[in-house]
Amino acid sequence: MNVLKKYLPILSWLPSYTKKDFLADLPAGLTVGVMLIPQGIAYALIAKLPAIYGLYAALLPQIIYAVFGTSRQLAVGPVAMDSLIVAAGITAIANVPEDQYIFMAIALAFMMGVIQLALGVFRLGFLVSFLSKPVISGFTSAAAIIIGLSQFKHLLGVDVERSNQIQTLLYNIVKKVPEINLPSLLIGLITIVLIVVLKKVNKKIPTALVVVVLGIIIVQFFRLDNYGVKIVEHIPKGLPKFSIPTIDMQFFSQLLTLSATLALIAFMEAISIAKAMEERHGDYKINPNQELIALGLGNIVGSMFQSYPTSGGFGRTAVNDESGAKTNMAAIISAVVVALTLLFFTPLFYYLPKSVLAAIIIVAVYGLIDFKYPKELWVYKKDDLLMLIVTFITTLTIGIKEGILIGVLLSLILLIDSF
Numbered sequence: 001m002n003v004l005k006k007y008l009p010i011l012s013w014l015p016s017y018t019k020k021d022f023l024a025d026l027p028a029g030l031t032v033g034v035m036l037i038p039q040g041i042a043y044a045l046i047a048k049l050p051a052i053y054g055l056y057a058a059l060l061p062q063i064i065y066a067v068f069g070t071s072r073q074l075a076v077g078p079v080a081m082d083s084l085i086v087a088a089g090i091t092a093i094a095n096v097p098e099d100q101y102i103f104m105a106i107a108l109a110f111m112m113g114v115i116q117l118a119l120g121v122f123r124l125g126f127l128v129s130f131l132s133k134p135v136i137s138g139f140t141s142a143a144a145i146i147i148g149l150s151q152f153k154h155l156l157g158v159d160v161e162r163s164n165q166i167q168t169l170l171y172n173i174v175k176k177v178p179e180i181n182l183p184s185l186l187i188g189l190i191t192i193v194l195i196v197v198l199k200k201v202n203k204k205i206p207t208a209l210v211v212v213v214l215g216i217i218i219v220q221f222f223r224l225d226n227y228g229v230k231i232v233e234h235i236p237k238g239l240p241k242f243s244i245p246t247i248d249m250q251f252f253s254q255l256l257t258l259s260a261t262l263a264l265i266a267f268m269e270a271i272s273i274a275k276a277m278e279e280r281h282g283d284y285k286i287n288p289n290q291e292l293i294a295l296g297l298g299n300i301v302g303s304m305f306q307s308y309p310t311s312g313g314f315g316r317t318a319v320n321d322e323s324g325a326k327t328n329m330a331a332i333i334s335a336v337v338v339a340l341t342l343l344f345f346t347p348l349f350y351y352l353p354k355s356v357l358a359a360i361i362i363v364a365v366y367g368l369i370d371f372k373y374p375k376e377l378w379v380y381k382k383d384d385l386l387m388l389i390v391t392f393i394t395t396l397t398i399g400i401k402e403g404i405l406i407g408v409l410l411s412l413i414l415l416i417d418s419f
Contacts, residue, residue, distance in 0.1 A: 009290065010067045013327045021326045028325035029333025031206055032075050032316050036334060037341055038208040039078070039316070039364075041232065041349065042357040045154070046083035046147060047308055048091070048162075049105055051232050052346070054078050056240045057109075057307040058338045061298035066328035066335075068294035070287045071274035073325050075316035075334070076298055080365050081140065082266055082309050084147050088164045088400045089258040093251055103246060104255065105308040110245040111259035112309050113299030116267060120292030125271075127264065132414055134377065134384040135407035136268060137370045138391030142403060144368035145396060147361065149173065154358035155188040157181025157228055166396045181228040184355040187215060191359035203322055208360050215356035216349065230354045235346040239339060240305040261404055262309050263296075270295055270312035277321060315364055387414065 005011045013021075036058040044054030057078040065076040090096060090104050119127065149169050153160035158176040163169045191211045198207045218224065225231050247255065271291055278286045295311065302310060320330055377385035387410045395403025 006290070008067065009070045009287075010328065012284070013072065017327065017329065022329065024324045024326045025330040026333060028320050028323035029330040030337060031204065031323045032320045032330065033334035033337025034206045034209045035316060035319060036077055036338055038212040038352075038357065038360055039313075040338070041235075041352070042361050043078040043080055043083040044308075045354070045357060046080060046150065046361065047078075047086040047105060049102060049308060051235050051349070053102070053105070053306065053308055055235075055338055055342055055346075056305060057302060057310050059240065059302075059307070059335055059342070060305050061302040061307055061310040062331045063335045064298040064301050065294045066331040068290070068297055069328065070284065070290050070294070071277055071312075072284060072327050073277040073281070073317055073321045073330075074270060074274045074312045075320045075331065076270070076295070076312050077310050077316065078308070079266075079269065079311050079313045080147050080361060080368070081143050081269065082262060082311055084143060084150070084164075085258075085262055085265065085400055086309055087162075089261070091162065092399075092401070093254045096251065100248065104248070104251065106303050106306055107245045107247045108255055108259050108262065109299045109307055109309045110303035111247070111255055112263045112266065113296045113303060115260055115263040115296070116292045116299065117296030119263070119267075120289045120296055123289045125267075125288030125292055132384075132387070132411040133373075134388035135391045135411050136272070137373045138388040139395050139403050139407050141369045142392045142395035143400060144365040146400070147365045151358035151361050154230065154354040155185065155362070157184030157230060157355060164399050183224050183227050183229050184353065187218070187224075187229065187353050188355035188359045191215065191356050192363055195359065195363045203319070211356055211360065212349075212352060215353045216351045219353050220351040224353070225351065232349055232352040232354065232357075235349050237343065237346050239342055240307070242304055243306070245303045258401075261401060265404065266309065266311035267292055267295060269314070273312045273314055273317045277317065280321065315367065387411075
């Protein structure tokens with residue numbers, strides 16, 4: 001039985017599961033499930049994918065994680081940073097046909113999952129130590145700024161040319177200022193204020209759902225789509241169909257590099273959140289290698305049902321925990337909410353304004369910018385601060401992949417220097 005528990009962590013809590021546990025997991029699962037709907041749609045837009053793929057990514061990966069994962073609060077699904085890396089990585093591959101973009105994003109999830117699974121099986125979870133905390137902090141903060149700025153096209157209601165370099169992105173935004181759609185901007189700014197205020201009132205309020213519902217009602221009632229407010233429009237109904245991801249060998253080597261990068265970044269995100277939850281609860285132990293297996297299987301199985309790369313989400317995990325989640329049953333309940341939405345409720349999102357989704361993303365990624373840690377390093381460890389700054393500036397001004405590469409190299413230098 002102990003061997004089974006090791007490879008199927010669900011057996012460590014399911015046999016002793018009680019009605020009291022369910023009554024704790026139910027509100028948490030419903031809250032995160034409701035939160036996942038607008039977030040999934042929003043993160044799909046970051047990844048340059050149709051909205052439906054964000055919902056597909058919110059479905060099976062978290063069920064697989066519930067069975068194989070060792071954290072009982074980690075909320076798995078589409079996340080902002082991975083979505084940006086998907087968009088940046090695939091866009092950077094030369095000569096990618098537009099009609100192949102979706103297939104490549106799904107193939108990326110499969111390849112990333114295989115790498116994570118292999119790392120877990122061969123007990124190579126320690127590789128995440130190549131990404132030290134200063135590097136993670138610098139990279140995350142820079143990526144958050146790029147993600148936030150990339151949403152200004154929807155916030156302002158204008159077509160802004162994409163870039164992963166802050167100087168180019170700011171220039172492209174400034175160029176479009178004369179074309180700003182005022183209704184879109186007002187909706188976005190009011191949404192940001194409303195989210196911030198509601199979070200201060202009560203963190204358990206599903207703020208994303210509240211602003212989405214209000215946005216849909218206002219746009220549909222006043223028909224603001226006739227005044228230039230861009231909306232999500234048609235989202236297909238129904239559960240994703242099974243299909244084996246296909247990989248174009250022409251792009252295999254480039255996708256392999258990108259999937260390896262994503263595999264480590266996604267694991268880094270998930271394990272850091274999972275460890276924080278472990279310290280908070282203390283009634284279970286996180287196994288890094290089993291986490292790799294769970295995340296890998298989630299991405300592999302998810303890709304067979306049209307999911308793009310997924311990981312553990314910072315915000316959703318915090319909400320899951322604050323809402324009282326005791327076990328991974330909460331994740332299964334969240335998946336049921338997503339499945340019901342796919343089956344019956346996607347037409348309700350037709351008039352959802354993209355400026356509301358942009359506002360949700362901007363507020364979410366602002367929380368990823370780490371102001372506190374650099375201040376601590378300034379006082380206690382200036383060498384680490386320099387590494388953080390170099391990673392931050394490289395990611396911000398040169399590119400996401402270059403920032404990760406420089407960060408890994410700096411981490412290796414730090415590790416070698418410590419011996």
